Amino acid sequence: MLRSPPQAVFVLTGAGVSAESGLGTFRDAGGMWSRFDPMRLATPEAFAEDPDTVLDFYNLRRCGVLAAVPNAAHAALARAEARLAARGGRLFLCTQNVDDLHERAGSRTVVHMHGELLKVLCQACTRTFARRTDILRTDVCPHCARIGTLRPDVVWFGEMPHHRDAIEAALAGSDLFVAVGTSGSVYPAAGYVSLARARNIRTCEINLAPSDNADAFDEARYGRAGEAVPAFLAELGL
Structure with missing residues (x-):
């Protein structure tokens, strides 16, 4: 586990982060x-x-x-974004979700790769x-x-995800990659952990259960997103 707060965090969220808000995976x-x-x-x-x-x-x-309404995981990510910004850092929030719960929780910059x-x-x-x-x-x-x-x-099946260049540039400049509530089976998002590892960026999975690419992560936290995400960010001082 990282012992000091990172300065550039890349967070990838999937359907699991909104499941506790009543939206299906x-x-x-x-x-x-x-x-x-x-x-x-x-x-x-x-x-x-x-x-x-x-x-x-x-x-x-x-x-x-x-x-639907945002849950504790959405709120914790919004707080972490604000705290990092106050320290001169950044949290880049890339979501596969097409809902607006991150924005309603207070996240200011959300990149929707699937629209x-x-x-x-x-x-x-x-x-x-x-x-x-x-x-x-x-x-x-x-x-x-x-x-x-x-x-x-x-973005439908057979179509290209949005903002790929900006996403990969942000990932390359990060010191921590976190995937939250993702299946690890949908590309290109499922390949981002490998891109992070290739650049020696620390990686962590937060999920209800191991994803399809769980073995690619340095560490993992398993449990409900509304509990596991705030707990992990608190460990980082965020």
Whole structure:
């Protein structure tokens, strides 16, 4: 374990950090993709073939996000960001989650590599904008006035994650890499621990149970994110 507070912390969060807020995970037993076929709901091809079904699915998910509240893990990461900033350090928060719970907990800089459910993308003009209500096929893009071109601004299977260059640059400049609530099976995020190890950056996994790439981490804390994350950050003086 690190004995002194790090100055540049890179935190990668996955669905497990929001599970205690009532938002479902994806790949574990009982997760979303064990109940729904992602190839029919989370690909560009699925949207082209049956946009109404895909939009209905994401409209329901948006309602779930709006009803959820941040938990103790979200709050602890926001506090750590503020404390590091006060010391001249930084916490780079990269999330695979499409919810806004980190922001609502007080995190000021959050990089959403898989997009944001509360934003809309126009496939015609490629502009994005905030949206908290349902997306319908009859909606008009406020930027280009096209009809039927709006979709959730989330990264579907077969699409490239957002902000990869900025994410990898921040990781390279860190002295601690922490993965919270991730499955360790979705790339490129699952490969970030290897990038960190290659640069001799200390690594830690915080998870309910060992991830698929748990062996790649220097250390681990297992338990509920709302307990394990605040405890780990307290050990670091954050």
